[in-house]
Amino acid sequence: MPLLEISELSVDFKTGSGQFRAVDGVSLTVDRGEILAIVGESGSGKSVAMLAVMGLLPWTATVTAKTLAFDGRDLLTLSPRERRKLVGKDMAMIFQEPMSSLNPCFTVGYQIGESLKVHLGLTKSERRQRSIELLNAVGIPDPERRLSAFPHQLSGGMSQRVMIAMALACRPKLIIADEPTTALDVTIQAQILELLVSLQRETDTGLVLITHDMGVVAETAERVSVHYAGQKIEEQPVGPLFSDPHHPYTAALLAALPERAKGKHLPSIPGVVPGQFDRPPACLFEPRCRFATDRCRTKVPPRQGAIAGFALCHYPLTHGRPIGHPNPEGREVAA
Amino acid sequence: MISFIIRRVLLVIPTFVAIAFLTFVAIRLVPGDPVEARTGERGISPERLAYFRHELGLDQPVWKQFLDYLWQIAHGDFGTSISTQTPILTEFTTLFPATLELATCAMLFATILGIPAGVIAATRRGTFVDYTLMGAALTGFSMPIFWWGLLLILFFSVDLGLTPVSGRIDLLYYFEPVTGFMLIDSWLSGEEGAFASAVSHLILPTIVLGTIPLATIARMTRSAMLEILGEDYVRTARAKGLSPFRVVGIHALRNALIPVVTVIGLQVGALMAGAVLTEYIFSWPGIGSWLIESIQRRDYPVLQGGILLVSGIVILINIFVDLLYGVLNPRIRHAR
Ligand SMILES: Nc1ncnc2c1ncn2[C@@H]1O[C@H](COP(=O)(O)OP(=O)(O)O)[C@@H](O)[C@H]1O
Numbered sequence: 036m037p038l039l040e041i042s043e044l045s046v047d048f049k050t051g052s053g054q055f056r057a058v059d060g061v062s063l064t065v066d067r068g069e070i071l072a073i074v075g076e077s078g079s080g081k082s083v084a085m086l087a088v089m090g091l092l093p094w095t096a097t098v099t100a101k102t103l104a105f106d107g108r109d110l111l112t113l114s115p116r117e118r119r120k121l122v123g124k125d126m127a128m129i130f131q132e133p134m135s136s137l138n139p140c141f142t143v144g145y146q147i148g149e150s151l152k153v154h155l156g157l158t159k160s161e162r163r164q165r166s167i168e169l170l171n172a173v174g175i176p177d178p179e180r181r182l183s184a185f186p187h188q189l190s191g192g193m194s195q196r197v198m199i200a201m202a203l204a205c206r207p208k209l210i211i212a213d214e215p216t217t218a219l220d221v222t223i224q225a226q227i228l229e230l231l232v233s234l235q236r237e238t239d240t241g242l243v244l245i246t247h248d249m250g251v252v253a254e255t256a257e258r259v260s261v262h263y264a265g266q267k268i269e270e271q272p273v274g275p276l277f278s279d280p281h282h283p284y285t286a287a288l289l290a291a292l293p294e295r296a297k298g299k300h301l302p303s304i305p306g307v308v309p310g311q312f313d314r315p316p317a318c319l320f321e322p323r324c325r326f327a328t329d330r331c332r333t334k335v336p337p338r339q340g341a342i343a344g345f346a347l348c349h350y351p352l353t354h355g356r357p358i359g360h361p362n363p364e365g366r367e368v369a370a
Numbered sequence: 371m372i373s374f375i376i377r378r379v380l381l382v383i384p385t386f387v388a389i390a391f392l393t394f395v396a397i398r399l400v401p402g403d404p405v406e407a408r409t410g411e412r413g414i415s416p417e418r419l420a421y422f423r424h425e426l427g428l429d430q431p432v433w434k435q436f437l438d439y440l441w442q443i444a445h446g447d448f449g450t451s452i453s454t455q456t457p458i459l460t461e462f463t464t465l466f467p468a469t470l471e472l473a474t475c476a477m478l479f480a481t482i483l484g485i486p487a488g489v490i491a492a493t494r495r496g497t498f499v500d501y502t503l504m505g506a507a508l509t510g511f512s513m514p515i516f517w518w519g520l521l522l523i524l525f526f527s528v529d530l531g532l533t534p535v536s537g538r539i540d541l542l543y544y545f546e547p548v549t550g551f552m553l554i555d556s557w558l559s560g561e562e563g564a565f566a567s568a569v570s571h572l573i574l575p576t577i578v579l580g581t582i583p584l585a586t587i588a589r590m591t592r593s594a595m596l597e598i599l600g601e602d603y604v605r606t607a608r609a610k611g612l613s614p615f616r617v618v619g620i621h622a623l624r625n626a627l628i629p630v631v632t633v634i635g636l637q638v639g640a641l642m643a644g645a646v647l648t649e650y651i652f653s654w655p656g657i658g659s660w661l662i663e664s665i666q667r668r669d670y671p672v673l674q675g676g677i678l679l680v681s682g683i684v685i686l687i688n689i690f691v692d693l694l695y696g697v698l699n700p701r702i703r704h705a706r
């Protein structure tokens with residue numbers, strides 16, 4: 036049984052102009068000790084999907100799923116109170132903006148100690164002990180003194196280390212890191228990522244790494260889930276994904292990398308992710324796809340099998356060639 | 371921190387001079403003077419009039435009177451009342467506890483009700499509860515003190531006979547003031563019913579004076595909370611699995627208190643103005659009633675000295691609130 040099992044997860048937001056489906060039928064699993072990367076352009080529902088798992092969405096969101104299970108427990112039927120016993124203890128999340136994610140009015144020590152107190156009932160001195168241990172583990176020098184520091188006294192990198200320490204506090208089984216390095220200096224990014232991965236290895240935690248960075252994906256992830264406009268459009272182990280992408284979107288992403296797997300940011304491909312009002316009727320990638328046919332415009336693409344990377348496409352690629360496509364060369368797509 | 375306090379205290383001096391100047395000029399712009407006020411409409415012989423004016427120094431040029439006054443104040447001498455011949459400081463210290471007691475109770479009333487009301491409205495945003503609370507706050511905010519005071523008196527005192535209409539305690543009770551605060555003194559006196567009587571006298575004035583600050587604090591708390599509930603660190607707090615009470619009441623409220631305390635501080639000046647009216651309505655023997663009487667008598671020294679002393683206290687409270695702001699906001703605390 037996987038640690039985290041999501042099947043057919045959808046999230047709808049009530050907005051001023053009606054319903055908006057930010058996550059659309061996403062299925063994922065994460066095992067203990069595994070690193071799953073989620074990639075996709077901004078706005079493809081990566082964060083919202085994971086916030087749904089954590090139960091952190093605002094009231095305007097409606098979450099539906101066939102399965103949403105963590106560690107053998109059904110999150111869909113858990114009472115809010117029961118769920119809060121898991122969140123922050125067995126599953127923890129690290130966010131993109133470390134500077135604004137720490138409460139400016141409380142010391143580092145207080146903020147780390149809080150979950151230790153609430154979930155584990157540690158005494159004050161035990162909390163202090165464990166907090167020092169944690170700050171050491173995340174590579175913060177002089178931890179005793181740092182405990183009484185306020186967030187504004189920390190740099191972005193230091194804040195993210197504190198966030199990681201907070202996430203690790205109760206020895207969670209799953210960590211969700213939502214673009215943990217995007218807001219940091221380039222020089223710090225690698226350090227933080229290395230730290231996160233090494234801690235994950237040591238503790239055999241499951242790690243969901245949401246990222247923009249294909250280089251990071253290549254170096255750290257074991258499996259990759261590619262998302263587009265709220266849908267998961269492909270999922271493969273990292274090696275095969277880079278060598279033989281099956282969905283035209285993945286292929287376009289990889290083709291746009293200046294030097295494969297070395298580019299620091301998600302490469303840009305012509306066009307934009309559809310929003311609430313310009314959602315194509317069938318395949319959501321169709322306006323930007325060089326293989327789009329009439330069928331893609333009218334008929335919702337099927338989910339392919341494991342051999343084709345679960346691609347959500349009428350003509351999944353094998354070694355760059357669309358299977359069953361009337362014109363396998365495709366066309367150029369203008370920006 | 372120390373240098374901050376010193377700077378703030380030094381800034382008080384020019385403020386003080388400006389206030390002294392404004393009251394000094396304003397009083398003299400009002401028709402009539404202390405001599406006329408005492409001798410009445412029919413008047414006295416021009417010689418006597420000139421004699422009294424000379425006696426009080428009113429025949430001097432105004433700029434000379436002002437400089438003399440400043441010189442006097444600089445030596446800690448606030449002068450004596452023209453009508454009672456009592457030193458102004460003595461009158462002030464006798465009457466001020468009554469005002470302070472009323473103002474403190476009003477502020478406590480406003481804070482204790484206003485902050486929870488704002489928090490509840492923010493967490494129930496857009497619901498019936500929110501609209502009700504904020505509607506009430508808007509009404510309270512727009513309520514003229516005089517009208518509101520009379521309304522409460524009519525209802526609670528006249529119709530229901532629940533509360534007394536004037537004074538600080540029933541005439542039945544007499545004891546020597548120890549602290550000047552009726553609640554404490556009546557308690558200390560040990561006389562049966564004295565404390566209850568003091569409380570019942572305090573209720574309506576407290577509500578009347580506290581209503582505007584209450585409304586202001588509730589509205590400010592709500593808007594500060596609404597902003598803060600959308601902050602990333604509130605999401606972090608929820609991601610720790612903390613209870614809604616901890617998330618809202620500790621993580622969010624702690625941050626919301628920073629702007630709210632500023633607003634409370636700004637209310638203090640307005641509170642003094644409100645106290646004058648409230649005391650007048652309820653015949654509350656405090657600084658407000660004293661100042662209003664001194665206007666009627668054109669008792670220049672009382673009016674000038676009283677306003678200066680009240681301003682001084684308001685300034686002190688504002689400095690204290692600034693310090694509190696620093697204590698609440700770690701960023702400021704370390705910057706100083
Ligand atoms: N609270 C919200 N209300 C309405 N729409 C939202 C909300 N949060 C996110 N969205 C929308 O959901 C979509 C997915 O957002 P997100 O999951 O943050 O994307 P990303 O893949 O960049 O993490 C976006 O179009 C965003 O505008």
Ligand code: SF4
Nearest residue numbers: 318321324331348349
């Ligand atoms: S279904 Fe058609 S349009 Fe969509 S990705 Fe596949 S080929 Fe492109």
Ligand SMILES: [Mg+2]
Nearest residue numbers: 081082083213
């Ligand atoms: Mg995101």
